[in-house]
Amino acid sequence: xxxxxxxxxxxxxxxxxxxxxxxxxxxxxxxxxxxxxxxxxxxxxxxxxxxxxxxxxxxxxxxxxxxxxxxxxxxxxxxxxxxxxxxxxxxxxxxxxxxxxxxxxxxxxxxxxxxxxxxxxxxxxxxxxxxxxxxxxxxxxxxxxxxxxxxxxxxxxxxxxxxxxxxxxxxxxxxxxxxxxxxxxxxxxxxxxxxxxxxxxxxxxxxxxxxxxxxxxxxxxxxxxxxxxxxxxxxxxxxxxxxxxxxxxxxxxxxxxxxxxxxxxxxxxxxxxxxxxxxxxxxxxxxxxxxxxxxxxxxxxxxxxxxxxxxxxxxxxxxxxxxxxxxxxxxxxxxxxxxxxxxxxxxxxxxxxxxxxxxxxxxxxxxx
Amino acid sequence: xxxxxxxxxxxxxxxxxxxxxxxxxxxxxxxxxxxxxxxxxxxxxxxxxxxxxxxxxxxxxxxxxxxxxxxxxxxxxxxxxxxxxxxxxxxxxxxxxxxxxxxxxxxxxxxxxxxxxxxxxxxxxxxxxxxxxxxxxxxxxxxxxxxxxxxxxxxxxxxxxxxxxxxxxxxxxxxxxxxxxxxxxxxxxxxxxxxxxxxxxxxxxxxxxxxxxxxxxxxxxxxxxxxxxxxxxxxxxxxxxxxxxxxxxxxxxxxxxxxxxxxxxxxxxxxxxxxxxxxxxxxxxxxxxxxxxxxxxxxxxxxxxxxxxxxxxxxxxxxxxxxxxxxxxxxxxxxxxxxxxxxxxxxxxxxxxxxxxxxxxxxxxxxx
Numbered sequence: 001x002x003x004x005x006x007x008x009x010x011x012x013x014x015x016x017x018x019x020x021x022x023x024x025x026x027x028x029x030x031x032x033x034x035x036x037x038x039x040x041x042x043x044x045x046x047x048x049x050x051x052x053x054x055x056x057x058x059x060x061x062x063x064x065x066x067x068x069x070x071x072x073x074x075x076x077x078x079x080x081x082x083x084x085x086x087x088x089x090x091x092x093x094x095x096x097x098x099x100x101x102x103x104x105x106x107x108x109x110x111x112x113x114x115x116x117x118x119x120x121x122x123x124x125x126x127x128x129x130x131x132x133x134x135x136x137x138x139x140x141x142x143x144x145x146x147x148x149x150x151x152x153x154x155x156x157x158x159x160x161x162x163x164x165x166x167x168x169x170x171x172x173x174x175x176x177x178x179x180x181x182x183x184x185x186x187x188x189x190x191x192x193x194x195x196x197x198x199x200x201x202x203x204x205x206x207x208x209x210x211x212x213x214x215x216x217x218x219x220x221x222x223x224x225x226x227x228x229x230x231x232x233x234x235x236x237x238x239x240x241x242x243x244x245x246x247x248x249x250x251x252x253x254x255x256x257x258x259x260x261x262x263x264x265x266x267x268x269x270x271x272x273x274x275x276x277x278x279x280x281x282x283x284x285x286x287x288x289x290x291x292x293x294x295x296x297x298x299x300x301x302x303x304x305x306x307x308x309x310x311x312x313x314x315x316x317x318x319x320x321x322x323x324x325x326x327x328x329x330x331x332x333x334x335x336x337x338x339x340x341x342x343x344x345x346x347x348x349x350x351x352x353x354x355x356x357x358x359x360x361x362x363x364x365x366x367x368x
Numbered sequence: 369x370x371x372x373x374x375x376x377x378x379x380x381x382x383x384x385x386x387x388x389x390x391x392x393x394x395x396x397x398x399x400x401x402x403x404x405x406x407x408x409x410x411x412x413x414x415x416x417x418x419x420x421x422x423x424x425x426x427x428x429x430x431x432x433x434x435x436x437x438x439x440x441x442x443x444x445x446x447x448x449x450x451x452x453x454x455x456x457x458x459x460x461x462x463x464x465x466x467x468x469x470x471x472x473x474x475x476x477x478x479x480x481x482x483x484x485x486x487x488x489x490x491x492x493x494x495x496x497x498x499x500x501x502x503x504x505x506x507x508x509x510x511x512x513x514x515x516x517x518x519x520x521x522x523x524x525x526x527x528x529x530x531x532x533x534x535x536x537x538x539x540x541x542x543x544x545x546x547x548x549x550x551x552x553x554x555x556x557x558x559x560x561x562x563x564x565x566x567x568x569x570x571x572x573x574x575x576x577x578x579x580x581x582x583x584x585x586x587x588x589x590x591x592x593x594x595x596x597x598x599x600x601x602x603x604x605x606x607x608x609x610x611x612x613x614x615x616x617x618x619x620x621x622x623x624x625x626x627x628x629x630x631x632x633x634x635x636x637x638x639x640x641x642x643x644x645x646x647x648x649x650x651x652x653x654x655x656x657x658x659x660x661x662x663x664x665x666x667x668x669x670x671x672x673x674x675x676x677x678x679x680x681x682x683x684x685x686x687x688x689x690x691x692x693x694x695x696x697x698x699x700x701x702x703x704x705x706x707x708x709x710x711x712x713x714x715x716x717x718x719x720x721x722x723x724x725x726x727x728x729x730x731x732x733x734x735x736x
Contacts (some may be wrong), residue, residue: 073668076641082634095669103638107669266450270471271446300441300465301475 001037001065001090013055014075015048021071032068033116037061037067052234057095066112069096123218125189133182135208137169140180140331142201146173153240156195160339176324177361191218250347253340255313267305272322282322318344319365328360369405369433369458381423382443385414389439400436402483405429434480448485477567491586493557501550503576505537508548508699510569514541521608524563544692545729547551557587568603621708623681635673640690650690655683687733696728
């Protein structure tokens, strides 16, 4: 194997796959990336067997061949090289020789035949989505995915066909819920269990940076494949039961509060300084015209913030985990947010005013 | 106590003292800053009893008084306030009330009489130095100070009057040494043990950011005091014996190597990727015209870098800890560096070409 390739293109691809390879796996080959020089260019593969990435890079290939090398090692080397073109060659003893300007590396490799084969993918349906739409879905939902919850179905984001050419992504950890909708074109072949694992969401989100483009999303048996020019991402779906989230949505709105999003965000940041680390509880008292936000920390003091609100319904006092509200505010794209409550201990619906593409639910906390 | 003060000025002073107060001290009052409102303004004091800082801030004082409050708590509060003016007032129960725009904090305080008194300072000599000079001394020396070494005298930077209107700061951890000189005006009253502790160097360095100004340096009994407009820094000297560092300077130069500083820095960064974490050993082979830098890592591969050098004397092969050389290169302000060696296992002198204000010594490593 021997080829010449652009340093920056190689570096960008290596940066993208750092989130996929397992650095401390019991299977050392999973920390490697498979480098495959073909007449048409360089193919790079990375997988942890749950998520897989294939990138096609233009390269001047002098001799085809393949080898697997440690992905992090190669990334550190490539990002610091001095010259714009990198010369890669497989040397004796399964070593990848990297030459660039004054530098000559010999990195240990693993024969390509020891690299795990990627599973076959049989698309049952295929749709097209805008990259900006998919990026928004991930951003609005990922923070509500549970972390290593014993309720296995909470550890991923649930996909649901809304039937009107829109797909919904939903996640909940039992304390808060995110739901976001976006349009697609084509056919979704949804099975009842469409749970995208947290790690895949992270890898996907990284891939979606960059200019707007159309993505091809394929739905297979327990797996999803995403194709963009030169890159393919494949991930296995989680095998778990997502709860019936519609049952926790508030059934009626007795109190509707409208608040300037930036002012609320600034107030939450200031009261957040004094929250108790464990509960992160903040007390909200909404009256017509004025909201009062309070934190009382026995060791570090207390704080009261006032801010203007519009209230429909009776005055209400309610407690929230400040971080949950902050995470929601950070992904709402509207000047005002609306909170809808039926009572002080029932689920609270949060939406950007006039935004029909996403909603959030936060469970209040009992105030002492 | 009641006053109005500029939020940004208060925030900057609080930022500066975060490195002094002890956040996990067994004496809780040492995590506090003493706030003293006087007719002429606000005085803020912070100390860990080894280092002390006094800042004078303009303020509109309505009622004099004083209270000690947790310095980190107050800093987090002040940096997030919304409006340019802050209203401070001591309320009931030794609480500091902080009002600003929509925010009202009540922070627990400690009565001023429980705050430790600062030690008296009796200046035996006083000199004036430029802030840029003192900043350079600290930057060029601080990384060579030992960390918690059993040889107590290595845990600080040694000050020495050079007798020609110049003062030298020296530090060594036994593996490398830094020495930097700068001019002063006035009288230094040096005692044999002038060891500035590592923490004081850090606090001092932070204080020295900003525009050029003249600093008044006073030398007292086991302590140094630094005065700049509106700020006083006091620190206790370490009571330890600094070694006779001149004994380890190379006595003759049999090999002099001259290298472009930026090229050497880039090469060290690239070979540094593969150094063994424990030894960080790098092999240098200098011949006339060409230097070769090599690292061999049994797990992660090997790398060879070539770069142009000028050599006076015979070819030589020598090993160094790559980090020691990198730290020296980062504080040398010259286009070329010079390495002077008498033999491969003797101390190596490193200087910026044409720079007579600083020199460094690195002990080579035995190569396998």
